[in-house]
Amino acid sequence: MQNKELKIERVALVCDVFLFSCYTGLSFIDAWNLTKDNIGVGIGGNKWIFTARQKTKIASHLPLLPVAEDIIKKYEKHLMCTISGKLLPVLSNQKMNAYLKEIADLCKITKELTFHIARHTFATTVTLSNGVPIESVSKMLGHKSIKTTQHYAKILDKKVSEGMLTLKKKLV
Template sequence: MRDIFLFSCFTGLAYVDVLQLSRADISRGIDGEKWVVKKRQKTDTPSRIPLLPTALKILEKYKDHPQCLNEGKLLPVLSNQKMNAYLKEIADLCGISKPLTFHIARHTFATTVTLLNGVPMESVSKMLGHTNLRTTQHYAKILDIKVSEDMRMLKDKFKI
């Protein structure tokens, strides 16, 4: 369960898209590296995501998993209800009061993994399979820390 959640944190894929992920959804990108290339279930919009090292390690870990081999999937995904129940239990054990759901992984990819590390919003939007930039801008609203860091660099340039 942890690995599936982390995979989503490093790809931005929604639960249903991780559930349906098969070998056919992995291909070589323009850079020669492995990418997830699939249409999002929710919007039927193409999503193209270069795989980061952590995501690749998780895929490698499960390549010979019996459930994956039997179902033709890349990861042994539990039901969304089970995943969220386990995440709630983890949150309780860790003293996290914020509701912890599988969708938080997608949010983490959009904010912590990409936007806070300087990936342009247009690229994040494309990887998330959003149909317009406004949807992605919702994630960016909470990133005042990024704005602060960007402006600190600008202030340094203007120092006398």
């Protein structure tokens, strides 16, 4: 999806907002609510998102990955953002999900795409499968407990295998 050239503006916009969520783990409503005030400098001098999840009111502090930062820059002068004061031109959840079905067809993705899949992708593919500890992922997702994160992100066979290899080396 990330590498697909989408020529229809509304489709490209929805793809970008979806990818932003894949790289931040933000839910639809939390991405919708973002403003420039939610961006600040965090640990290491890099840009972070500082917000509280609407659903749980739990603080969520997220270092911005370059892809997400590029998407913010791309839309900083977008008319919808200028008028609304929002960080991204997020459409209604219903429209986002309808256009994601169109994007899935264009990208030949057989899995049903919904905006919620982006949050799941962040938890599994972007963070956990790249070695980010589950405690960190849980904090970034704004979960109240690790149990929620464990339910969210299936334990990946690759992670189990790597963990056991590390243990095996320690025990030899």
